[in-house]
Amino acid sequence: MVNVRLENATKRFGNIIAVNKLNLDIKDGEFVCLLGPSGCGKTTTLRCIAGLDNFTEGNVYFDDEVVNHLPPQQRNVGMVFQFYVVYRMSVRENLAFPLEIKKLPRSEIERKVKEIAEILKIEHLLDIKATKLGPADKQRVALGRALIKEPKVLLLDEPLTNLDAKLRAEMRIELKKLHEKLKTTTIYVTHDQIEAMSLGDRIAVMNLGVLQQYDTPYNLYYHPKNLFVASFIGSPSMNFIDCSLVEKIDGIYLDAGSFQVKLMEEEGKYIKRNATSSELILGIRPEHVTVGIKPENLDGVYKAVVDLVENLGDRYIIYLNSGGHIIRALTYEKLLLNPGDKTCFSFDKNKIHVIDKKTERVII
Amino acid sequence: MTKVLIKNLKKTFGSVVAVEDLSLEVNDKELVVLLGPSGAGKTTTLRCIAGVETPDTGEIYFDGELVNHVKPQDRGVAMVFQSYALYVNWSVYDNIASPLKVMKLPKSEIDKRVKEFAQRLHIEHLLNRKIWNLSGGEQQRVALCRALVKEPKILLLDEPLTNLDAKLRAEMRSELKRLQSELGQTTIYATPDCVEAMSIADRIGVLNKGKLQQYDTPENLYNRPSNIFVADFVGIPSMNFIEGDLLFDGTKIFFDSGEFRYELTWAYDILSKHQTSSRVIMGIRPRDVKIVKTGEVGFEMEVYGMERLGLENILYLKSGNIIIKKTVSSETVFQTGEKLRITFDKDKIYIFDKTTGKSIL
Numbered sequence: 001m002v003n004v005r006l007e008n009a010t011k012r013f014g015n016i017i018a019v020n021k022l023n024l025d026i027k028d029g030e031f032v033c034l035l036g037p038s039g040c041g042k043t044t045t046l047r048c049i050a051g052l053d054n055f056t057e058g059n060v061y062f063d064d065e066v067v068n069h070l071p072p073q074q075r076n077v078g079m080v081f082q083f084y085v086v087y088r089m090s091v092r093e094n095l096a097f098p099l100e101i102k103k104l105p106r107s108e109i110e111r112k113v114k115e116i117a118e119i120l121k122i123e124h125l126l127d128i129k130a131t132k133l134g135p136a137d138k139q140r141v142a143l144g145r146a147l148i149k150e151p152k153v154l155l156l157d158e159p160l161t162n163l164d165a166k167l168r169a170e171m172r173i174e175l176k177k178l179h180e181k182l183k184t185t186t187i188y189v190t191h192d193q194i195e196a197m198s199l200g201d202r203i204a205v206m207n208l209g210v211l212q213q214y215d216t217p218y219n220l221y222y223h224p225k226n227l228f229v230a231s232f233i234g235s236p237s238m239n240f241i242d243c244s245l246v247e248k249i250d251g252i253y254l255d256a257g258s259f260q261v262k263l264m265e266e267e268g269k270y271i272k273r274n275a276t277s278s279e280l281i282l283g284i285r286p287e288h289v290t291v292g293i294k295p296e297n298l299d300g301v302y303k304a305v306v307d308l309v310e311n312l313g314d315r316y317i318i319y320l321n322s323g324g325h326i327i328r329a330l331t332y333e334k335l336l337l338n339p340g341d342k343t344c345f346s347f348d349k350n351k352i353h354v355i356d357k358k359t360e361r362v363i364i
Numbered sequence: 365m366t367k368v369l370i371k372n373l374k375k376t377f378g379s380v381v382a383v384e385d386l387s388l389e390v391n392d393k394e395l396v397v398l399l400g401p402s403g404a405g406k407t408t409t410l411r412c413i414a415g416v417e418t419p420d421t422g423e424i425y426f427d428g429e430l431v432n433h434v435k436p437q438d439r440g441v442a443m444v445f446q447s448y449a450l451y452v453n454w455s456v457y458d459n460i461a462s463p464l465k466v467m468k469l470p471k472s473e474i475d476k477r478v479k480e481f482a483q484r485l486h487i488e489h490l491l492n493r494k495i496w497n498l499s500g501g502e503q504q505r506v507a508l509c510r511a512l513v514k515e516p517k518i519l520l521l522d523e524p525l526t527n528l529d530a531k532l533r534a535e536m537r538s539e540l541k542r543l544q545s546e547l548g549q550t551t552i553y554a555t556p557d558c559v560e561a562m563s564i565a566d567r568i569g570v571l572n573k574g575k576l577q578q579y580d581t582p583e584n585l586y587n588r589p590s591n592i593f594v595a596d597f598v599g600i601p602s603m604n605f606i607e608g609d610l611l612f613d614g615t616k617i618f619f620d621s622g623e624f625r626y627e628l629t630w631a632y633d634i635l636s637k638h639q640t641s642s643r644v645i646m647g648i649r650p651r652d653v654k655i656v657k658t659g660e661v662g663f664e665m666e667v668y669g670m671e672r673l674g675l676e677n678i679l680y681l682k683s684g685n686i687i688i689k690k691t692v693s694s695e696t697v698f699q700t701g702e703k704l705r706i707t708f709d710k711d712k713i714y715i716f717d718k719t720t721g722k723s724i725l
Contacts, residue, residue, distance in 0.1 A: 037529055037531075164401055164402070164556060165556070165557060165558070165600070166596070166597070166602055169600070169602065172671065173669055173680055176671070177669055180669070191530070192530060193530065194530075194673055197674050198672065198673055218672060218674075218694075220674075221674035221694070231531070232531065233674060234674050235530065235531075235534065236534060237531060237534065307542075308538055308541060308542055310537075310538065310541070310562075310563035310564070311562055311582045311583060312559055312563055313562050313582065313583075313585075313586035313599050313600075314599065314649065314651050317538075317563070319538060339545075
């Protein structure tokens with residue numbers, strides 16, 4: 001096992017820059033997710049680490065060794081793809097295959113196959129033809145084949161995408177437990193932020209080839225650095241409301257037109273110092289918007305009309321219209337609200353983000 | 365706009381029964397979702413309603429009129445597919461106009477309608493663009509626009525959001541719902557995604573292996589699932605299931621998993637009727653598992669793992685071979701191996717018959 005380091009890694013395809021000056025340090029034994037929408041450069045990055053492709057500029061290090069020019073088989077990485085690649089032979093033969101290529105002694109192969117099958121809970125399937133398995137078991141076999149080589153780095157490219165939602169959730173915790181046990185340095189590519197949040201020790205959020213933020217799941221959720229990260233992480237996603245900074249006699253306000261949020265003095269001054277203009281975006285997660293009046297807090301309660309109510313079983317998303325701004329609120333109680341009803345809302349003020357509209361940087 | 369009635373629909377492909385004895389009523393202006401895993405029969409049902417597939421037996425009525433023998437193009441149905449099926453080399457305008465040209469409407473009327481619906485779907489600015497240089501979300505809007513422009517009696521949507529990324533899917537979901545209620549468009553929508561179904565449907569028909577499991581409002585499916593399949597399929601994170609026996613001792617009744625016992629005497633009347641098959645499955649949603657203090661009634665479990673999802677964390681608790689999920693707030697953190705005492709919210713417990721899967725409590 002190794003630590004993996006990317007140094008100014010850039011990949012060009014003709015005029016297109018798929019990955020732009022990426023610096024990333026993945027510690028020995030760490031589970032890192034590369035997260036972003038399609039076209040963000042995550043799969044290209046993974047392929048270049050595997051050696052299936054090479055960066056145009058920059059270096060890939062395994063520990064202190066530059067591996068740029070090593071062919072894939074000499075890098076000793078294990079790779080699993082979105083489409084389960086299993087061979088038309090028994091599970092046992094599938095698992096043994098990478099070791100047979102390495103010409104390991106038979107008894108050694110048998111021991112390792114047994115061991116990995118046990119870890120992946122597929123011992124009972126060893127004599128079944130792999131192509132006859134269900135999707136989750138096929139993926140377990142593919143994972144087993146990648147792991148049996150005892151790779152330095154395990155590279156996973158959207159391995160759960162082709163499973164249905166329920167299986168995906170189950171496999172997620174399985175992968176997590178597996179990593180706890182084996183501690184193989186793992187790089188996992190996904191466009192699904194829930195998957196990344198759940199699995200990653202750290203997550204590298206990418207967009208258009210550029211690293212946006214490299215941080216723990218908690219920090220990405222509660223302290224996003226820019227508009228892209230704030231909007232990409234979290235479901236239902238954060239509300240963004242255009243507003244401007246206004247100074248009045250009694251303090252500094254965020255003015256969204258239909259409502260004004262009074263800021264604490266320190267906060268207001270900090271924003272004023274750090275904003276490039278008065279054009280700002282107020283960001284607030286739906287779970288930090290309260291619908292209705294809390295009697296203890298009448299300050300900062302704003303009027304709105306209910307636009308839509310989405311029922312998600314144990315929770316509801318209420319779409320509020322406040323002077324043309326649509327604001328989503330997440331509640332766990334059933335509120336007797338219907339589209340067209342007049343209501344009011346407030347924000348958990350400690351949870352407000354203020355974003356510079358021009359630079360898209362989060363100020364607070 | 366139209367009311368749809370499906371009576372005892374059956375469709376087989378060779379020896380495979382795709383849809384079995386399906387009866388379903390869709391009210392005028394209603395949005396009904398057919399929800400189920402792949403192979404449930406959702407798409408086949410849609411295709412029978414559209415008329416592109418002929419049922420083996422059973423009847424389909426639109427507003428009381430039997431349409432089994434009406435040709436697809438005469439049914440007044442529009443269908444949108446997961447793959448959009450757009451003419452990629454044509455402009456957006458020509459794609460949207462194509463069904464109206466088939467209907468031989470006058471040019472001025474076509475132009476009026478194309479523009480009106482393009483505006484509703486926020487794609488006016490794309491009308492001259494070619495399909496191939498649109499994003500997935502834009503293509504989806506064009507496909508939807510082309511279906512709606514015909515002003516169909518019934519709109520059929522087959523996993524229309526599956527190819528979009530998660531964020532866009534959530535946006536399109538609410539937009540679709542708003543549009544559907546604005547237009548009062550009778551709509552039948554097939555999806556394997558329970559969150560999508562819950563959030564947009566007036567009613568949901570849960571299908572599995574060609575059979576209707578339950579047809580109800582999202583709320584009732586979540587709170588009163590009629591069987592274990594529905595209970596398992598609806599809700600994220602999914603319900604916990606624990607197998608065990610019901611033990612009676614004359615005045616009291618317990619659920620016994622082998623690992624723990626839970627008293628259910630308050631439901632004695634209901635449960636005692638099911639004495640014949642005492643092997644049952646207890647269901648409890650991750651939200652309704654409670655942590656209690658040492659000394660209080662409950663049982664001990666060990667923290668097996670934790671997932672941090674931002675909004676909340678999911679805790680995996682283990683005891684013997686039972687694993688239970690519990691949701692906790694994002695600030696609550698436990699370490700693997702920690703011991704916790706838990707109990708269940710008694711009003712939120714479900715009991716299912718092990719053999720039939722039917723809900724008992």
